[in-house]
Amino acid sequence: MIRLVRIPLPRRTAEYLKTYGAKVEAADDRRTTAEKLWRHNRTVRTKVHPELMRTLGRMAAGHERCMYCGDNQGCAIDHFEPVVVNPLRAFDWANHLLACTVCNSHCKRDAFPRDERDGSPLLLDPTREEPLRHLHLALSVGTYTALSVKGEKSIEVFGLNRPVLVKGRTEAYTRARVFLGQWQSAHRRGDEAAADRIVHLAWNQPLADVLASMFHQAVHPAAAVLFAGEEDLLPVLTDQSTRAAFGRDLPAADPPIATEADTPMP
Known part of the structure; x- marks a missing residue:
């Protein structure tokens, strides 16, 4: 997982998201409304989804690689915070990531662990923070170890060591x-x-x-x-x-990497 920069959507697509987001907010049953609009609304499927995919593809590493594993081609729009967890974010551009079938449908699905103290997400969103501050890659063997609780949960939920x-x-x-x-x-x-x-x-x-x-x-x-x-x-x-x-925005050096036993957890 690498740091990615979120770019603006085309104006018309952003307007669609605002319109359908308002419909969800006004609904009595927000989850059902969000799921129905996202999956079955003709305009959403023919005009919103394709443009979201194009823009996410431009943001992704390589040739439209999955934003979680970085290996497979991203073929799905993932809601970072799942619709079943927060339907109000179904049409929130900041909540959309490009994922492969394995990461989206087999690993993550509707998982969204939160910090018990403050409710903050415990999964890494590579468009919001530098993953390498939470994950250490052992280069010679290809495995990730966690530098934080976020790193630990991300390895687990996304299956980063499969x-x-x-x-x-x-x-x-x-x-x-x-x-x-x-x-x-x-x-x-x-x-x-x-x-x-x-x-x-x-x-x-x-x-x-x-x-x-x-x-x-x-x-x-x-x-x-x-x-x-x-x-x-x-x-x-x-x-x-x-x-x-x-030429990428390479992350600055961090403090020395701790062992698993003495790594502080936020």
């Missing part, structure tokens, strides 16, 4: 190293067009969270430990020209 993702991340790590080497070669020989193509290809691979984690961990105070045995990567990942070329 075997196919773990295997995919280890392969993505190898691919990322190849891309970085190719970028260095192109940059050194002054072929900036080729270097730019390599950057584009690298970020458009499935599981872009691996590449983001590599850059994130390279500037971490514990980087020497995190890349033990692979110290050759650190000069590449920390080089300012490399970081500028790969």
